[in-house]
Amino acid sequence: MDISSIIALAVILAASFATAMTAAVSRPGPWYAALDKPWWTPPNWLFPIAWSIMYALMSASAFLVWRFAPPGEAFAPLSAYAIQLVLNGLWSPVFFRMQWMGLAYLVVVAMWVAILYTIVLFFQINYWAGLMMLPYLLWVTVASFLNLSVWRMNRGRTVHADGTTA
């Protein structure tokens, strides 16, 4: 493994951890706890576990693409990857901090499309790189339905930041 690959791996990982940290600093609090949620909402403890696995798989995928892309062909798939990662990093602040559930839903739908496009490009480079992104797409599918459901179920209700309702 040459030095450029080591640097690429470190950069890919730093981007993933930085994105994960946006979720860490924009966490669900009393506001989220007080929202009406659908019966199939995953339990809170599942989210950090699921996200750990998703970030691990997507980072490994991006590194595979870097390693296996023919010269000059890594740029497009890794750009698509970067776009979905930026959208991923936007979602938690928009949902949990700004508490704009409608805007957050737009973000997560754009993110879902970007992930799908990334997967298509990744499969053209390496089979495993594409495959390891699929759990992430499924998880974001669930997350987007959850975002939409919570948004719809709480329209017309006022839930304050401290969790009290009016």
Added chain:
Amino acid sequence: MDISSIIALAVILAASFATAMTAAVSRPGPWYAALDKPWWTPPNWLFPIAWSIMYALMSASAFLVWRFAPPGEAFAPLSAYAIQLVLNGLWSPVFFRMQWMGLAYLVVVAMWVAILYTIVLFFQINYWAGLMMLPYLLWVTVASFLNLSVWRMNRGRTVHADGTTA
């Protein structure tokens, strides 16, 4: 890159993200904000950035060791790595949740020793693997001094979980 390396990379990354998530779910709150802290305490916003870089570098290091270790020789350095990672994952819950600053200090000192030992073993496998662990050791050195200082400065004071003092 063979399938076992891809799996190893995904496992190393999942372990790192899972450890990072222990910090994400045990965050500083009003209790930490109310503690007396030394003048050189890094600002709160620096911690997630620094940790993103540290986790990225350490994960890349561990993967290099997996890739470059002669057959049978990856076990010892990666075991040392796993031990320091477990100690890393214990620290935030002990400090921020249990609010046991003395026990947290013991954890961070044990972690510092485990990181140093990991670095020695990593350097024997690959130069870059050892080198990329050094910022982490420096950061944990600062963190351990911060833990010790905060512990000493707040002995005899009672700081409640809501940040009020008595």
